[in-house]
Amino acid sequence: MLKQIPLLNRIKPHSSAITFVFAAVLMLIICHFVYWQEVGSIQREIDTVARAKADILREHIDNLKRETLFLSKLPDVKGIASLAHQPVLDTEQQAQFNTHIAHLKDVFKYYIQSIPELEQARFIDSKTGFETIRVERMKGSVIALPDSSLQQKSDRDYFIEAQKLQEGDVYVSPFNLNQENGSLVFPYLPVMRVSTLVFSQAKPQKESIGQIVINVSAEVLFSQLDITSTYSNINIYLVNDAGDYLLHPDKTKTFGFDIGQRYTLEDDFTDVGDGMYLTKDDSDFFSWLKVLFFSEENVYLDSTNTQRKVVVLAVANNHLAITKTLTVIFWYWVIIGILILLLKNTKNEVALKAKQQHLNTVLTMEQELNSILSHAPNGIMVVNRQGIITLANTQVERIFGYSQGELLGQSMNVLLPARFCHIHPNFMQAFFSAPETKLMGGGRELYGLHKTAKEVPLEIGLSVIEYKGELQAICGIVDITLRRQLEHLFEMVVDTLPNAVLLVDYNGVIELVNKQTERLFGYSRDDLLGNNIAMLVPESFREQHLAWRQSFFIAAGEEIDTERYYISGLCKDGTIFPLSIGLCTIETHKGKKLLSSIVDLTDSELEASALKKVTENLDRTSKMAGIGGWELDLITNELFYSEETYRIHGLPLGSKLSLDEAIAFYTPDSQPIIRKTLTEAIEMGKDWNVEVRFTNAANKLIWVKVAGTIEYENGKAVRLAGTMQDISERKYFIEELSRSNTELDNFAYVASHDLKSPLRGIDQLASWLEEDLKDKLEDEDAEHLRLMRGRISRMEKLLDDLLSYSRAGKKGDVIHSINIKSVVENVFDLCNTKNAFSLEFESATTDITTASVPLEQVIRNLINNAIKHHDTGKGTVYVSMVVNAPFYEFVVRDDGPGILDEFSEKIFTMFTTLKPRDEVEGSGMGLAIVKKIVVAMGGEISLDTSVQKGACFKFTWPMEIQNLMPNTRDVE
Structure with a gap:
């Protein structure tokens, strides 16, 4: 027995060592778990921050893109674009151009004043690269720079890159320091530029005539990325695609690449793997423990080029993880020490030992519970039956703003809004009467009261627990404000x-x-x-x-x-x-x-029904009009025909044709015309409307009218669409009508010429008789002879008027500018042979461009009628003209006897006179010729019967005379 004692003494130290090693290993496991749990929480937090700040920056960039596009579509910008493609501006166009420039400056001022981050707004000429407009923020004011301060920007990167844009695209430049006249501006101003092109609307090819460029203060944008007031352990960095700092807690390290001294992310941090980094310039011995965690979010400046970007970095240190781990170590060894002390007191009396052991166990459990509850992600609070708070963790402090010392021993009502205080005791009583576990997500949602009197939306989970010798309610509390x-x-x-x-x-x-x-x-x-x-x-x-x-x-x-x-x-x-x-x-x-x-x-x-009805009506109308539709898909080269188009071709419905097969239906002389029109449509965007010959499937030669247009998508020609109409019958009638008109003209000329010869012979014979029998004729015979010669003269005048009538309305006159006042006065002088009449002319416009010969003929006939049919032989002729687009409106009025209402239409018919031929010499063709000329030119003429005295004729004359082609026949 005595020999065994040394052996037992040797075993005890080994048992203590094993226990200590086991405790140390357990501590390391717990520390590892706590540390990495906290690291995960830190990583999630910086991921959230990085995403939120990147979203803010993306939203700002997207808003700036929309603002730039909006500015490019302003009416004044379009006005500049409509004038800029013209090589030379006349005085009126130059005034319009200057007005647009002035208005655009005012718009730029308004935008810069309303958007704090805007520093400049400019319009830069695409051809010269020179600023046309520049409005900027200067010393708290927004001003438009004078022309002398405008600069050349053609060598700047943002200008060159923006020139490559398509219509509707926006270029976002990298962040850099602002330059003026090629040099950095001091104090340094970091900016970003957003550009878009302005295109002229001239066809056939749109051309870039300028750029809308806005300069944005990077400092204003970066100020919204600051989180120092919210997170003390997180820093925000912003780097460009080369890793250079754009935003850094130390501002001296930002934009170094612009001033010749780069500061990059790789210069400051070393990647040690698993998403952890170390600071390179930290020479402290414990620097290896100062781990940093990164979360990055890319913000792309160009949706089509992922290389152009800025990176938002949220960087956090591991201080919280280390602090919590050290706290666990401390409490762990406190517990271990307590256990050791308890073991050392095992030699005390059994009763004392049992009691002390029980008290220590309770104390240990409570401490462990407090430690666990303190690290719980949700708020946990224990309340007794009386509604008194007996336990609260740190999350409860964060949710309600009270410290743990302020809450313990207080009534639960301190955390409830006043409207819940009177009903809460009933809920507590009901819960303790029939305890029921209510899990998170399935419990009641209500509001709590923060220390600042602000209400906080909460989700509560309830259960019961034996705590401090009594049944109490344990409450799980989640702040759902964000949710x-x-x-x-x-x-x-x-x-x-x-x-x-x-x-x-x-x-x-x-x-x-x-x-x-x-x-x-x-x-x-x-x-x-x-x-x-x-x-x-x-x-x-x-x-x-x-x-x-x-x-x-x-x-x-x-x-x-x-x-x-x-x-x-x-x-x-x-x-x-x-x-x-x-x-x-x-x-x-x-x-x-x-x-x-x-x-x-x-x-x-309803729309589908209406569309079906419209389609059926369109098909029916197409068949009635004989017009077929067709479409060529330029992507697939597939050709589509309507039912009427198949009928014109003489093909069954649904027949498939290639483009070459479709062109083969045209005659050999028409095929080059069709191919040329298709080529010009695709290459130049030209519409076409041609009449060509065509051979259908039955080998019948017909004439067809083919019209079409080109359709674009995203600036690319994708579709040709058009119509086809069989015009063979119309061609036949036009040719017949042309031949008839030619024969009628020839007949009128021959009739006039051949009939005049015998009339002149008769007139000559009458003249000889009058001379030979001058002293032998009775008065009655002499009068008869005079009447015969008058009727011969009238017949000759009638033949001349017939020839004039047949030629009236031929639109072969040259269009040029005339002074209408001079024309009227000259015509009046020719008609007023006896100087017995006066002329009054009124018009606000004197110079007009028109076909002068037919207009003079109309005015001459009307003035001549006014003088010839005047009842007193002297008077006044009134002529006026007003512009009422698209016509000139003329009025020719006299102060003679006038014309009765009942003759207002009859006077325009051939061979009509209101007095006997012997009283007023004339053929009755003058007003018929006038009407034919006016109608042929596209106007109208009428007798105004509302005047009190005299005859008043009103006629309209087109401001633009159409189809003035020589030899064009007038068809009535």
Whole structure:
């Protein structure tokens, strides 16, 4: 027995060492677990921060792109673009150009004043690279620089890159320091530039005439990335695609690449793997423990080039992880020390030992519980039956703003809004009467009261625990402020959707609706929420809708693509209407829900019916008009014909033709014309309208009129579309009409010429008789002879007027500028042979461009009539002209006897006179010729019967004379 004692003494030290090693290993395991749990929390936190700050920067860049595009589409910018392509501007155009420039300067000033981050707004000429407009923020004011301060920017990178843009694209430059006249501006101003091109609208090819460029202060943008007031252990860095600092806690390290001294991310940090980094310039012995964690988010400046970007970095140290690990180590060894002390006191009396051991165990459990609760991610609080707080962890302090010392021993009412205080004791009593565990996510949602009197939305989970010798309630508390904000944002987004949206649970109970749902079904939101969705479905569709809804909930797959069904909906007033419903399931914090997207198809069905009717009418009209349609897809080279086009070709419906096969139907002399028009349409964007000869499938030669146009998508020609019409019959009638007109002209000329010869012979004979029998004729015979010669003269005048009438309206005159006042005065002087009449002319416009010869003929006939038919032989002729686009309106009025209303139409017919021919010499053709000329030119003439005295003729004369081609026949 004595020999065994030394052996036992040797074993004890070894047992203590093993125990110590075991305790150390356990400590390391616990420390490793606590440290990496905290590291994970840090990593998640910096990931959230990095994403949030990157989203802010993306949103700013996207807003700036939209602002730049908006500026490029301003009316004044379009006005500049419409004038800039012209080589030389006249005085009026130059004034318009200057007005647009002035207005655009004012718009730029307004934008810079309203958007704090804008420093400059410019319009740069694309051809010269010189600034046309420059408005900038200077010493707190926004000014437009004078022309003498404008600069050449053609050598700047942002100008060169923007010149490569397509219409509607935006270029975002890298962040760098602002330069003026090629040198850095001091103090340094970091900026970013956003540019877009302005194109002229001249055809056939649009041309870039300038750039809209806005300079954005990077400091204003970067100020929104600052988080120092919120997170003390997180820093935000911003680097460009080369790793140079754009944003750094030490501002002296930013934009070094612009001043010749680069500071990059690789210069400051060393990657040690597993997402951890060390600071290179930290020479402390314990620097290897000062690990940094990075989270990066890319913000792309160009959606098509991933190399052009800036990187948002959120960097956090591991101080919190080390601090919490050291705290665990401390409490761990405190507990170990307590256990050691308890073991050393085992020699005390048994009763004391048992009691002390029990007290120490309770103390240890409480300390461990406090330690665990302190590190719990949610708020945990213990409350007794009287509503007194007996335990609260650090998360409770964070949620409510009270320290643990302020909460312990206080009534639960201190954390409740006043409206809940009077009912809370009843809830507590009911809970303790029948304790029931309410898990997180399934408990009640209510509001707590922060120390600052601000209400905090909470989610509460309840259970019971034996604590300090009595049954108490343990409360799990989660601050759901962020979740409520996200839910509110989601509801706002859903509320603005154009479709009706409902969220229902498995039983079909409606939990969310938007405004469109209220408008579509006629129910208010209160009428819908909490009720079954079956109230919106007609009886005949309810079983089918229930099957669809349940199939989505019980589907085996975790994800189901949205499917759309076509059923009918039921309005509050009993109206049934067609709708399309899309169903998909989403996971929420309250479990799986069914999201329904509903589109009212009433208008779509009406539009489809109307479209079908229009299509049928169009097809019917096309057949009646003999016009067929065709379309050539330039991507697939596939050719499409309408039914009428197949009929013209003499082909069965649905026959497939290649482009070459279609061109082969045209005659050999017409094929080059068709190929040329297609080539010009594709290469130059020209429309066409040609008449060519065509041989159909039955080998019948016909004439066709082919018209077409080119269609573009994203600046690329993708489609040719046009019409085809059989014009053989029209061609035949035109040729026949042309031949008839030629024969009629020849007949009028021959008739006039051949009839004049015998008339001149008769007139000569009468003249001889008058001379030979001058003293032998009775007065009555002499009068008869005079009347015969007068009628011969009238007959000759009639033949001349017939020839004039046949030629009236031929549009072969040259168009040039004339002074209408001079024309009228010259015509009046020729007609007023006896100087017995005066002329009064009135017109605000004197110089006009028109066909002068037919206009002079009309005015001459009207003035001559006014003088010839005047009852007193002297008077005044009034002529006036006003511009009423697209016509000149003329009035020719006299102060003679006038014309009765009943003759207002008859006077324009051939051979019509209102007095006997022997009283007033004339053929009755003058006004007929006038009307024919005016109508042929595209105007109208009428007798104004509203004047009190005299005859008043009004006629309109087109400001633009169309189809003035020599030898063109007038067809009536």
